Amino acid sequence: MSVPTTLTVNGVKRTIEIDDPRVTLLDLLREHLHLTGTKKGCDRGQCGACTVIVDGRRINSCLALAISHDGAEVLTIEGVAQSGAQGGRLHPVQEAFIAHDGLQCGFCTPGQIMSAIAVIQEGEAGDDPERVREAMSGNLCRCGAYQGITEAVLEAQKALGAASVRKVA
């Protein structure tokens, strides 16, 4: 039995025939849509490498059945940078991760960045590094780049705050 499932992924509407209900959202992104930026770490909801934003909320895509998310809007790491004729521009969170060495091997980074974007949107951590660390605790980094990650989240938050002030002005 094949069930058509419609997802809006990074702004593009996609209809996928799901022929096995066991397919997770993570496997759908990686194996069916070839969006391999979202990483499979533990595949059991423990590491956060598979974090994507679904209907405005960050979740572990490894513990979500794709078929159950029919109609959802999904944002992955591939969809966060601005595209443009001159090559576009990275998302301020991506820029901050580079500026603060918020990574070493990079495997957890897409999940870290999706989580960080959500932390800033949630708006609960403020400029308190301890609240940022707690909010990011669902994303493990085995290289131990946590200090740079925390700094990057704080700086990106400032940059995004300034950007939204500019937009309003």
Added chain:
Amino acid sequence: MKPFDYVRPATVQAAVAAAAEPGAVYLAAGTNLLDLMKGGVSRPNRLVDVSHLPDLDRIEELADGGVRIGALVRNADLARDLSFARRFPAVAEALLSGASAQLRNAATVGGNLLQRTRCAYFYDTASACNKRDPGAGCDARFGDNRQHAVLGWSESCIATHPSDFCVPLVALDAVVEIEGEAGRREIPLENFHRLPGDTPQRESMLEPGEMIVALRLPAAAAQFAAHARYLKIRDRTSYAFAVVSAAAALRIAGGAIAEARLALGGVALKPWRAREAEAILNGARADAALFDRAAQSALAAAKPSGGNGFKIELARRIVKRALTLAAAGTPERMPALPASPFAAVSGEVIHA
């Protein structure tokens, strides 16, 4: 993962009918179920996806002052509901101390109640487990069991219930609303989870096919809002299950404790209400000696189920600390590390 049949009913009645078949289980967010299915621990024939059912994602204020929480309300949404968090701060603190932000964004209220134990022997299909395979034996009993139960355990099963959320809920007299083929019924959460006895495979009072539709807190539960805490000891700072935890809620009037509520987590196969300790606290003046006596009473029946005797003293200390912090008053703002026992209380020595 074993193949399964997937159905997505449109109403609660259709869901209950679809789940009546043997081998059928309900799917909400799936944050625990999918993990169990990937490990071959759960092997359902049919998933009944209830995550799209209408009207179960509401937080409703009731006419009598209580609150009704739909079974599909996400953990994060309940914790972030300002009116709810103000009235039931220990419940919000417990929610925010559990799992990670990603999991809290997905996991539902009903699913939290029905999550399975994290006993490593239950998860390891090569190990003997009476819960997974009745009659097989319990490899945890003489295994690596420092995290296991110290209250209410049996020779059949020494696992613990992993929920943080359920601990303050039990202290505050939450009620579970259940829908089944025979209609609607309700049961106090305190009686919802079963102790293992000889049948650890029977985890709750749900009959096959029954579904949790909502959870209610009575109006009286909000009377503890000014003095309510949930504290949790973890093996790491965040994103870990409780080694032991406690919810303490006090109603203080005229300088004395008019009414106390106390429950423990991580100590038994159900959230553990400590009613005898509450009786000691009721009507007494809040001080360290009183909290000591309450803590002794709460763990009076405890005994190690293996290499976990330390949990008994740790649980006494977390009870005493939860009572101390509750008496000091619910913090204005949610602490940066919700449920952390390591924050200083003014005028108190932490490690006395």
